[in-house]
Amino acid sequence: MDEPPLFRPLGLVAACVLPGLGHIVNGETKRGLCIGAGVLGLFFSGLLIGGIDTIDSREDRVWFFGQALVGPLSFVIDYAHQTHFKVIDPQTKQLRSAYPGEGRDPKNGYAVTPGMPPNIKSISKMNELGTLFSTVAGMLNFIVVLDAGFPSRRQTGKA
Amino acid sequence: MYTLALLVTVAYRPFLDPLNLDRVWFLLLFPMAFFVSLAYKGVRVGEMKHLPREVAVMTAQIVLGMIALGLASYLFVQHVVPLIAPK
Numbered sequence: 181m182d183e184p185p186l187f188r189p190l191g192l193v194a195a196c197v198l199p200g201l202g203h204i205v206n207g208e209t210k211r212g213l214c215i216g217a218g219v220l221g222l223f224f225s226g227l228l229i230g231g232i233d234t235i236d237s238r239e240d241r242v243w244f245f246g247q248a249l250v251g252p253l254s255f256v257i258d259y260a261h262q263t264h265f266k267v268i269d270p271q272t273k274q275l276r277s278a279y280p281g282e283g284r285d286p287k288n289g290y291a292v293t294p295g296m297p298p299n300i301k302s303i304s305k306m307n308e309l310g311t312l313f314s315t316v317a318g319m320l321n322f323i324v325v326l327d328a329g330f331p332s333r334r335q336t337g338k339a
Numbered sequence: 340m341y342t343l344a345l346l347v348t349v350a351y352r353p354f355l356d357p358l359n360l361d362r363v364w365f366l367l368l369f370p371m372a373f374f375v376s377l378a379y380k381g382v383r384v385g386e387m388k389h390l391p392r393e394v395a396v397m398t399a400q401i402v403l404g405m406i407a408l409g410l411a412s413y414l415f416v417q418h419v420v421p422l423i424a425p426k
Contacts, residue, residue: 199378210387218378224354225370231357265355302357305364310357313371320378327382334385 185331192329196251199223199321202328215324222317223250230302230310232261233277243311249318249325265298267291277301372401 188206195202200216203209226234235257237244247254266275267284270291278284283295302310351359360367376397384390 200381211381214387214390215378215381218374218376218381222371222374222378225374227354229358229360229367232355233357299352299355300357305361306357306359309364309367313367316371316375317378320375323382324378334383 183333188329188331191331192325195321195325195328198251198253199317199324202325206328206331219250219317219321219324222320223247223253223314226310226313226315226317227257228310229313230307232257232265232299233302234307234310234314235261238262238275240311243315246315246318247311249322250314251321254314254318261299263289267298368402368405369398372398372405376401 188202191202191206193202194205198216199219200212200214203212203215206212234240235244235247235254237248237258244254244258247258262275265277265284266289267278267282268274268288268290269276277299278291278295278297278301280297280300281294282297283292284290284298285292373394376394380390380393380397384393
């Protein structure tokens, strides 16, 4: 029986780009699709449950460390959150989520009243669970990246 | 102003606004257990034909394990703690 190579750099890089892509590049298409569905399903479920507020590298930095393991997707969503959804407080000049009844001036990003908030800040359990879903997705993807770059001999039969 | 506030409350925007599931939050254990199992068993399983069964078993294990932990916590707090707490 052929031993798998100890290191697959292309698989490692591809797995860092998108969950499951590393296994697809390594020739395991079905496995890659299932893994991608699992990790991305968890990540987008978190986003659906808690809204875009759950991906926030400024206010929830420690959680974002885990979410960042999902790959560039997390950074893109965080960038969109910081630059297109948060407002600049007119008094403190700091970025923050818009309050209810407060909108965002598209020209300069300042908070304007009255207006429609670009997104509603999630609180309580929905925020906790949404953040947890997306962070667990990142931690699982770390295992996936390692497996794509450094393939192990899989168990035959039951896992 | 009231109309605007009402509009904000009513107009749910998926992926931007949080879901209103505060009363049934515990049901989110099921999708979490399923997706964790799918990703983990996708890495671990030897032959892909075994994947659906392995995912179903692991999902059930997680859900039943969490229910057992919840039950154990309930019994500890409601029945054991009153026995050892000073009166």
